[in-house]
Amino acid sequence: MSENLALVAHAKEDVRVEGLPEPAPAPDEAVVAIAYGGICGSDLHYWLHGAAGQSILREPMVLGHEIVGTVLAAAADGSGPAAGTRVAVHPATEGDDGTAPYPSDRPNLSPAGTYLGSAARMPHTHGAFASRVALPSRMLRSIPEGLELRLAALAEPAAVAWHGVGQAGEITGRRVLVIGAGPIGALAIAVAKHHGASEIIATDLHAHPRALAERLGATAMEATDAAGIASVHADVVIESSGTVPGLAAAISGARRGGTVVMLGLQRAGDIGVPMASAITRELTLVGSFRFNDEIDEVLAALADGSLDAGPVISHELPIGDGLRALELARDASVSSKVLLTFPAAEQDEGAQP
Structure with a gap:
């Protein structure tokens, strides 16, 4: 068996590829051989800043929550999929702090919830950028027959986009503007198209994501074209850049009575946006925050081909080149979704349509 290599964040600008002990699963955990892991913006933040928003790195933590693989050993308590099952992972765990109420049908809003690869709590919740990991069986979703693991690796970020587009309500026949065509914005384009949007316009600062947006079926526009954005008059705007100028652009690009979904996470603290315009129009x-069970719908849509998300994957690098993969993923001018590959990627069976 190969070494259990993992991508571990130790501190700001200190991420290492290192060997881990073999996983020791609890009774309700399965051992999964990871095949692919998608690099997320939060992984980049832990690497570049030692924090993702208010989640501050205080101890070494395995990164990664966008993962797929194959069950090596089923959970001892009999829950979850059997050994040999190809699985995607829902990385959230609901948590009630006993103080802050939240809707029972929206566990993504639970105040004490955890997420794989998150430093929000101590001890940190380790991620799964490792060759072999132990994961709660309730997190595992069987991958439909015929869907290759590589494409299924988009299930988690696509579920984020699916949830965000869903926050706008009915999309069929509506004009949609997507602010920021990075990986999540690009997936929002794919989801909006799947949901029947009549027209999709996307903005970005860089030529590479604009070209990807067009490949996915959108009309691309430069993010600096303020007059052009204001003239879109979109029924629905998906703000996926997570920037203050992006949110201002989203408000300006919405038609009167329109809807703006704040999908990109803004920086902590107060920000200045044109609220008077939002009020008078x-x-x-x-x-929009993470997702609930939309990952199941995403897997089905990826499997039947109705969700065209494959073009969002721009690079694949082995775990041994994890630091180079992070470098690529941080450069939005040349990359979209960067996947880490693990030994199990070479053994993917049953992915033929």
């Missing part, structure tokens, strides 16, 4: 501003 009666815009609906709605937040």
Whole structure:
């Protein structure tokens, strides 16, 4: 068996590829051989800043929550999929702190919830950028027959986009503007197209994501074209850049009475945006945070081909080149979704349509 290599964040600008002990699963955990792992913006933040928002790295932590693989050993308590099952991973765990109420049908809003690869709590919740990991069986979703693991690796970020687009309500026949065509924005384009949007316009600062947006079926526009964005008059705007100028552009690009979904996570603290415009044009501003069970719908849509998301994958690098993969993923001018590959990627069976 190969060494259990992992991508571990130790501190700001200190991420290492290192060997881990073999996983020791709890009774309700399965051992999974990871095949692919997608690098997320939060992984980059832990590497570059030692923190992702208010989640500060205080001890070494395995990165990664966008993962797929194959069950090596099923959970001892009999829960979850059997050995040999190809699985995607829902990385969230609901948590009630006993104080802050939240809707029972929206566990993504639970105040004490955890997420794989998150430093929000101590001890940190380790991620799964490792050759072999132990994961709660309740997190595992069987991958439909015929769907290759490589494409299934998009299930988690696509579920984020699916949830965000869903926050706008009915999309069929509506004009949609996507602010920021990075990986999540690109997936939002794919989801909006799947949901029947009549027209999709996307903005970005860089030529590479604009070209990807067009490949996915959107009309691309430079993010600096303020007059052009204001003239879109979109029924729905998906703000996926997570920047203050991006949110201002989203408000300006919405039609009167339109909806702006704040999918990109803004920096902590107060920010300045044109709220008077949002008020006088009666815009609906709605937040979007992670997802609930949309990953199941995403896997089905990826499997039947109705969700065309494959072009979002731009690079694949082995775990041994993890640091180079991070470098690529941080450069939005040349990359979209960067995947780490693990030994199990070479053994993917049953992916033929």
